[in-house]
Amino acid sequence: MSTEQTILQRCDSKCELCASEQNLTVYHLPPDSEDSADKSVLLCATCDSQIANPETMDSHHWHCLSDSMWNPEPAVQVLAWRVLQCLANESWAQDLLDMLYLEPELQSWAEAASLSTNKEDETEPTLDNNGTRLTAGDTVTLIKDLDVKGAGFTAKRGTVVKNIVLTDNPKHIEGRVNGVRIVLVADYLKKIN
Numbered sequence: 614m615s616t617e618q619t620i621l622q623r624c625d626s627k628c629e630l631c632a633s634e635q636n637l638t639v640y641h642l643p644p645d646s647e648d649s650a651d652k653s654v655l656l657c658a659t660c661d662s663q664i665a666n667p668e669t670m671d672s673h674h675w676h677c678l679s680d681s682m683w684n685p686e687p688a689v690q691v692l693a694w695r696v697l698q699c700l701a702n703e704s705w706a707q708d709l710l711d712m713l714y715l716e717p718e719l720q721s722w723a724e725a726a727s728l729s730t731n732k733e734d735e736t737e738p739t740l741d742n743n744g745t746r747l748t749a750g751d752t753v754t755l756i757k758d759l760d761v762k763g764a765g766f767t768a769k770r771g772t773v774v775k776n777i778v779l780t781d782n783p784k785h786i787e788g789r790v791n792g793v794r795i796v797l798v799a800d801y802l803k804k805i806n
């Protein structure tokens with residue numbers, strides 16, 4: 614069975630966010646562009662175009678999420694979370710977000726991409742080499758040897774850095790290596806869970 618057929622069957626040929634039956638298309642959740650039903654959601658043209666252009670979002674349309682965010686399908690939950698994030702300045706959307714508990718695995722999937730790409734007021738996330746979002750207090754490991762300028766040592770690949778601190782620059786974090794607090798390039802790190 615094709616991805617599309619699997620999805621059509623699972624949602625009874627209705628938009629998985631608003632239940633419309635008009636102009637349905639399969640939406641693959643970024644950052645995965647995989648053609649897999651687990652990572653895709655069936656959307657109507659309205660949902661699809663508003664998700665593609667979050668700045669045109671009509672918040673009235675999205676009250677449908679109060680139902681669809683309880684969908685058992687993880688991809689639907691993740692997409693609902695992302696849409697609600699875009700609307701989080703509306704109190705009803707914030708209330709729904711508070712109720713929408715995602716398992717940690719789904720939470721990191723939800724955070725791995727955002728619908729809005731050009732929001733000025735949103736600080737850019739700090740991402741490790743896998744594209745996993747880093748937050749203060751995380752533990753990371755180096756994925757390559759790094760010369761620590763000024764400190765006179767090489768931080769070896771595999772070195773574990775605990776309790777990192779974010780900096781103003783999303784490409785850098787700070788952490789202690791050999792007792793020295795240094796700036797590390799986020800792209801050379803991998804988060805350890």
Ligand SMILES: [Zn+2]
Nearest residue numbers: 628631657660
């Ligand atoms: Zn829809």
